[in-house]
Amino acid sequence: MSQSLAGRVAIVTGGSRGIGEGITRRLAEAGATVAITYSASVERAELLAKSINDAGGRAIATRIDAADRAAVRAGIDEIVRTLGRLDILVNNAGVIGAGPIGEITDATYDHTVGVNLDGVFFTTREALRHLGEGGRIINIGSINADRIHFVGGSLYALTKAGVAGFTRGLAREISSRGITVNTIQPGPVDTEMNPADGPYAGITRPHIAVDRYGTADEIGSLVVYLAGPDAAYVTGAAINVDGGYAA
Numbered sequence: 001m002s003q004s005l006a007g008r009v010a011i012v013t014g015g016s017r018g019i020g021e022g023i024t025r026r027l028a029e030a031g032a033t034v035a036i037t038y039s040a041s042v043e044r045a046e047l048l049a050k051s052i053n054d055a056g057g058r059a060i061a062t063r064i065d066a067a068d069r070a071a072v073r074a075g076i077d078e079i080v081r082t083l084g085r086l087d088i089l090v091n092n093a094g095v096i097g098a099g100p101i102g103e104i105t106d107a108t109y110d111h112t113v114g115v116n117l118d119g120v121f122f123t124t125r126e127a128l129r130h131l132g133e134g135g136r137i138i139n140i141g142s143i144n145a146d147r148i149h150f151v152g153g154s155l156y157a158l159t160k161a162g163v164a165g166f167t168r169g170l171a172r173e174i175s176s177r178g179i180t181v182n183t184i185q186p187g188p189v190d191t192e193m194n195p196a197d198g199p200y201a202g203i204t205r206p207h208i209a210v211d212r213y214g215t216a217d218e219i220g221s222l223v224v225y226l227a228g229p230d231a232a233y234v235t236g237a238a239i240n241v242d243g244g245y246a247a
Contacts, residue, residue: 006031014093016045018191022216028057066119086130116159133178171236180235187242209244
């Protein structure tokens with residue numbers, strides 16, 4: 001792969017597993033130094049960083065709970081002190097809070113909104129203290145912001161639609177600084193959380209035009225493009241990568 005991101009420093013929140021791991025690997029392959037944040041999967045994050053470093057790239061793992069505002073600020077400051085700069089933020093950390101609205105507890109609501117919405121807002125706010133001209137913010141939303149084919153997805157859809165709206169508003173606010181912000185909205189992607197042969201695949205695949213789940217690598221490839229110089233004219237967009245799920 002072309003080293004299109006050589007010399008750039010990226011943060012990938014929740015970057016140690018699933019879609020986040022695919023993004024982390026693609027950024028590293030493109031030459032970026034990557035800070036992987038995690039809330040619980042310390043072993044996964046450290047093993048991923050080691051594999052990237054062993055392959056000739058550069059990565060570090062840092063524990064940051066995306067829902068903890070103080071931890072977000074302290075963690076991003078520490079990453080910038082360690083790596084010297086920040087050029088790319090990928091807000092990938094997310095959780096799925098699902099169920100009929102009458103059965104969703106306050107704790108489930110608070111945790112889902114805390115990670116999926118508050119985490120994106122406050123991580124972005126802190127990152128903007130360090131991002132300069134040519135900076136990139138890439139939010140990982142969901143096609144469920146636009147379409148839900150199952151019952152019980154209202155809370156999750158609320159948070160992901162919020163990410164898309166935040167992206168549009170912020171794009172205008174920071175355009176004068178030469179920083180772009182976009183949202184990628186994946187459809188069903190084959191991960192440990194949502195495997196292509198899992199219990200929900202039978203009701204999900206008929207809605208996918210290409211008749212297969214996507215891969216984390218496919219999401220990562222779009223992140224690399226949006227993070228690079230060729231995407232300087234792309235901002236405020238919500239880009240579906242869903243195999244025709246919402247077609």
